[in-house]
Amino acid sequence: MNMPTPAVHVTPACKGRCPLVHGVCAAASGSPVPITALPVRLATQKTSNASALASPSPSSKSNTLTPSITAMTRDLATPDPLAAAIMPPSDETPADRWAREQAEAHARRVSEQIDDQIKAEKMAMKKRKPPIKVLLLGQSESGKSTTVKNFQLAYAYSSFLAERAAWRAVIHLNLVRSVSSIMNVLTKELPPTTPAFGYELPLPRSSVDIDEVEVEETASVNPSTTSPLTETHVALLRRLEPLRDVQRNLERSLGAASTEAIQEGSVSAAPWDGGKFRPQEFAVTSRSGWKSALNRVRGIRGEDSDSVKGGVAGRPSHQPRPSVSRKSGSSRRSESLPEAGGTQPTVERAAEAIVSFASDMHALWADPAVKAVLDKRGMRPEEGPGFFLNDVNRIAAQDYQPSDDDVVRARLRTMGVQEYRFIFEKGSEAGREWLIYDVGGARSLRHAWYPYFDDINAIIFLAPISCFDEALAEDKRVNRLQDSLLLWKAVCSTKILARVQLILFLNKCDLLQKKLARGVRVVDHVPTYHGRPNDAPSAAKYFRAQFKDILTKYSPEQRGFYSYLTSVVDTKATAIQVAAIREGIQRNHLKDADIL
Numbered sequence: 001m002n003m004p005t006p007a008v009h010v011t012p013a014c015k016g017r018c019p020l021v022h023g024v025c026a027a028a029s030g031s032p033v034p035i036t037a038l039p040v041r042l043a044t045q046k047t048s049n050a051s052a053l054a055s056p057s058p059s060s061k062s063n064t065l066t067p068s069i070t071a072m073t074r075d076l077a078t079p080d081p082l083a084a085a086i087m088p089p090s091d092e093t094p095a096d097r098w099a100r101e102q103a104e105a106h107a108r109r110v111s112e113q114i115d116d117q118i119k120a121e122k123m124a125m126k127k128r129k130p131p132i133k134v135l136l137l138g139q140s141e142s143g144k145s146t147t148v149k150n151f152q153l154a155y156a157y158s159s160f161l162a163e164r165a166a167w168r169a170v171i172h173l174n175l176v177r178s179v180s181s182i183m184n185v186l187t188k189e190l191p192p193t194t195p196a197f198g199y200e201l202p203l204p205r206s207s208v209d210i211d212e213v214e215v216e217e218t219a220s221v222n223p224s225t226t227s228p229l230t231e232t233h234v235a236l237l238r239r240l241e242p243l244r245d246v247q248r249n250l251e252r253s254l255g256a257a258s259t260e261a262i263q264e265g266s267v268s269a270a271p272w273d274g275g276k277f278r279p280q281e282f283a284v285t286s287r288s289g290w291k292s293a294l295n296r297v298r299g300i301r302g303e304d305s306d307s308v309k310g311g312v313a314g315r316p317s318h319q320p321r322p323s324v325s326r327k328s329g330s331s332r333r334s335e336s337l338p339e340a341g342g343t344q345p346t347v348e349r350a351a352e353a354i355v356s357f358a359s360d361m362h363a364l365w366a367d368p369a370v371k372a373v374l375d376k377r378g379m380r381p382e383e384g385p386g387f388f389l390n391d392v393n394r395i396a397a398q399d400y401q402p403s404d405d406d407v408v409r410a411r412l413r414t415m416g417v418q419e420y421r422f423i424f425e426k427g428s429e430a431g432r433e434w435l436i437y438d439v440g441g442a443r444s445l446r447h448a449w450y451p452y453f454d455d456i457n458a459i460i461f462l463a464p465i466s467c468f469d470e471a472l473a474e475d476k477r478v479n480r481l482q483d484s485l486l487l488w489k490a491v492c493s494t495k496i497l498a499r500v501q502l503i504l505f506l507n508k509c510d511l512l513q514k515k516l517a518r519g520v521r522v523v524d525h526v527p528t529y530h531g532r533p534n535d536a537p538s539a540a541k542y543f544r545a546q547f548k549d550i551l552t553k554y555s556p557e558q559r560g561f562y563s564y565l566t567s568v569v570d571t572k573a574t575a576i577q578v579a580a581i582r583e584g585i586q587r588n589h590l591k592d593a594d595i596l
């Protein structure tokens with residue numbers, strides 16, 4: 001008799017010990033194997049189930065595949081051999097049968113529920129809207145992080161609030177740094193016969209011996225007759241000298257983000273723009289910047305400990321793009337993190353020291369002779385980043401807690417790329433997730449931007465137009481406005497960004513206004529400005545036209561020019577602009593998706 005070809009398959013894994021479902025082994029974890037290829041074990045098992053078949057003798061040649069299957073087929077008058085395997089026992093009582101059927105019905109219901117759930121999840125996945133991704137670009141100190149703070153204030157205030165206390169150390173450092181830089185200028189004003197300040201002078205070790213050193217040293221000081229500085233100033237400078245240690249300690253506590261950009265020389269404005277750039281060689285420096293710095297003073301160890309994973313909106317989380325993180329192991333800049341909570345005592349000691357220097361810091365800033373020296377040397381700390389000397393008494397108070405405005409004005413540079421998640425609760429697109437990427441703007445950090453160009457919806461580009469007379473911190477030969485224009489040109493002409501909506505913030509308009517009001521002439525730094533009025537609206541209009549020309553000329557495809565005159569430290573005005581931008585980006589996104 002010809003052996004019928006079985007219509008069932010089992011996997012090698014189960015070796016036929018499990019029931020089959022729809023002709024395929026239920027324990028399938030490997031490729032199904034035709035039953036004909038099975039070792040003898042399956043056949044012997046089936047034959048024992050079908051007790052009609054006599055067991056073959058161990059010595060018998062019938063212990064091979066062919067005779068066993070022959071036996072099995074003979075035995076199986078039932079059409080499905082596996083049904084026999086799971087058949088209820090022949091001696092099942094009515095009660096047992098009832099229980100079995102109940103259990104089977106329950107199992108079916110559970111199985112159907114799971115199927116429904118999987119189906120519903122699949123549908124929801126299909127329906128979920130992709131996040132809108134916005135990248136903030138611009139040179140260092142252009143106001144990118146300050147713009148993020150405006151988004152946080154407007155749309156994620158609880159997370160802004162959660163971080164606010166941690167900014168105290170940053171604000172203290174900003175304050176001390178202003179004092180230090182004033183001290184540096186004043187020290188230069190002293191005549192050469194005056195003993196140098198700083199490291200050559202034996203510094204008082206504590207506030208107790210300040211007076212002794214003061215008396216001893218000031219006796220020999222003979223300030224220049226042309227300098228407005230007197231022995232009182234020298235004494236003041238000497239008393240403030242220990243603040244330099246406070247600054248160093250705070251910088252150490254806050255990490256790399258708290259130091260300002262060092263001069264780097266000839267790094268190009270846009271490292272990705274020019275043929276030789278290979279993005280995979282670079283990595284994002286993620287262990288620095290706000291998050292890490294704030295975590296340090298909050299006593300949180302590790303960079304992701306407060307990252308947002310589908311929860312609170314608006315807090316930073318670093319999520320490097322795959323193309324970036326792949327290489328991050330070798331090229332990531334390492335920064336040793338202190339032990340959890342280890343920076344807290346240092347930060348508190350610094351706060352106490354600052355309180356004890358409050359009146360001297362106030363005296364320094366309020367002194368007309370000091371102002372005269374700063375003016376003469378062209379130094380205007382009040383127009384620089386993170387300036388808090390006007391509020392020294394409030395900030396150097398024992399119980400000081402930063403206000404919203406203090407946080408917005410605080411300066412801490414961004415060194416990697418930081419991602420902020422926002423889930424907007426109101427409006428037509430409620431529930432839509434936004435991802436905002438804040439990057440480090442120094443020239444040496446711009447290579448890390450490129451991987452983020454990939455699938456971005458919009459770029460907010462910040463150009464600080466008050467900087468037309470300033471040099472880049474990284475390269476003193478480069479004018480800051482020139483750098484912004486070069487960078488804008490590179491962004492406009494980058495092919496991968498051809499369809500990305502570009503929004504230009506001509507920022508620091510408040511400082512532009514102040515600068516021109518005190519007599520700085522645009523034409524002295526921008527010769528093509530010739531013949532135009534030296535006022536802020538005219539200058540802003542002129543700069544805007546330059547940016548627009550570049551967009552028109554260098555965009556691979558025609559696109560709209562959206563620009564705003566901003567002062568992002570003005571949170572009220574910025575809130576209105578941010579709302580308009582949000583609406584605009586959303587509309588553009590919907591239009592792209594053909595929803596509008």
Ligand SMILES: Nc1nc2c(ncn2[C@@H]2O[C@H](COP(=O)(O)OP(=O)(O)OP(=O)(O)O)[C@@H](O)[C@H]2O)c(=O)[nH]1
Pocket residue numbers: 138139140141142143144145146147384385386387408409410411412413414415439440441442507508509510511566567568569570
């Ligand atoms: N007066 C004034 N200050 C501003 C304005 N925008 C930003 N600032 C200040 O400038 C400093 C630098 O701003 P950030 O937002 O940190 O600059 P950034 O572009 O993030 O800089 P990097 O992180 O180094 O790339 C901060 O102290 C801000 O408060 C503005 O429109 N007017």
Ligand SMILES: [Mg+2]
Pocket residue numbers: 144145146412413414438439440441
């Ligand atoms: Mg920043």
